[in-house]
Amino acid sequence: MAKQDPRPDAPFHVVLNAGSGHTDTELRCAxxxxxxxxxxxxxxxxxVHDGARLPETAARTAARAAREGAILVAAGGDGTLNAVAHEAVRHGCVFGVLPQGTFNYFGRTHGIPEDLRQAVHALLRARVRHxxxxxxxxxxxxxNASVGLYPRLLEEREHDKRQFGRSRVVALLSxxxxxxxxxxxxxxxxxxxxESRRLRTPxxxxxxxxxQMRQVGMQPLDHAxxxxxxAAIAPxxxxxxxxxxxxxxxxxxRLGQAEDVVAFAFRSMTVRAPLLSGRRRVKVAVDGEIxxxxxxxxxxxxxxxxxxLVADPPQRAAGAGEAAGQDCAL
Structure with missing residues (x-):
């Protein structure tokens, strides 16, 4: 694990997903x-022009960044950030974020600007936070990660975005x-x-x-x-x-006020069959990727x-920023 701030002249190795809802790839690179x-x-x-090659590119770039003492940066949506962050942890790299997705929950939580130029400037004055x-x-x-209805919802949402465009309105209607x-x-x-527990849930x-927890109204869990x-939610x-x-x-x-929702916090949890009877593998949505x-x-x-890497002092997403573009967690 990287334990300290990178050296002042550390290079930046940036993995940029050209398919994260943007067509102006050349402008972003410039x-x-x-x-x-x-x-x-x-x-x-x-x-990365083909999303299927993202894990391979992230692994190769992270290995090179680790050898050179470079900062590994992901530019894209939460799924892109996930893939690159996974390799940052595996190779012990310092990780930087340039949020370019639809909801950008991870970047907004850590006060990272959604404007690309501002986000790059923020990297230059940032320090490591674990x-x-x-x-x-x-x-x-x-x-987030989920099983059941939510992975299906994400698959349908991606289909609708390709047909009607990438926006938070399209995502909500889908x-x-x-x-x-x-x-x-x-x-x-x-x-x-x-402890053992049984649930029946979609x-x-x-x-x-x-x-995300605060936006959907799960205040008792937003500090988990x-x-x-x-934090787990099961309608x-x-x-x-x-x-x-x-x-x-x-x-x-206002989801936390609903009687039809089971919610709890935990450090470790094992989910066992029957789940979907007879199946040994199950679809899981991991940061929007199935x-x-x-x-x-x-x-x-x-x-x-x-x-x-987070700008110091951190600019936490709060107030009006949290109210913008709410997504439903179910």
Whole structure:
């Protein structure tokens, strides 16, 4: 694990996802180079045009950054940040963020500007802060991970974004369409910090982001991450109209007031079958990316594992910034 600030002349190795909702890749690359070169810093850009190659590119770039004492930077949405952060942890690199996605929960939580030029300038005056990551089996997550209805919601949302454009309005309408459709409920057995528990729910959502918890109205859980824990949300099986009520509560930041929601914080949790009866692998959404993982699923909070560059003093996302662009966690 990287334990201290990088040297003042450390180069920046930037993994930029050209498919994170932007078509102006050349302009973004020019902006990054311009700001860093004006500050006398070396910049190496790795541009990823095919999302399937992102993990490979992130691993190769992280290995080179570790050898050269460079700062590893991710430019893209939360899924891109996740892939590069995973390799930063594996190789012991200091990690920088240039948020370029739709919701940018991770960057906003740590006060990192969404404007690209401002974000690059922030990297130059930033210092290392060790932050928590979540793990599910061998996959890390910065914002959330989930099983059940939520992965399906994300798949449908990505389809609708390709058809209608990338915006928070499209994302919200797509979520409503999917959540109000037909879906199966999960029957799951949990081992939760040493205790057993059973749940029946359409989706199990595990959050590692204070801002997202606060936006949907789960105030009792919004400090779980700062206390070294993860936050779990599991709506009870309900009909379409009550599900619509839950979605509206989430959009209005009042989900914590709903009677049809089970919520709790934990440090480690194992999710066992039957889940979806007969299946040994299950779809899991990890920071917006869908993967298949073998059962059982083990969720764990790893406190202070990621060496993140954050501007000093940190500008925490709060107030009006938190109210903007709310996303429903269900």
């Amino acid at each position: 902006t990054i180079r311009e700001v860093l070169e004006a500050a006398g810093r070396t910049c190496v850009l790795e541009i 932050v928590q990551i979540g793990m599910v089996n061998q996959r890390s997550f910065l914002v 979520a409503l369409k999917t959540a109000l459709g037909r879906h199966r409920n999960l029957r799951i057995a949990l081992e939760l910090d040493g 989706t199990l959502f595990v959050g590692n982001n204070r801002l 991450v700062e206390e070294g824990r993860l 009870r099986p309900v009909g379409r109209w009550r599900m619509l009520g839950l979605l509206l509560r989430g959009a209005l930041g 993967c298949k993982l073998a059962l059982p699923l083990r969720f764990e909070a790893l406190d202070g594992r990621l060496a993140l």
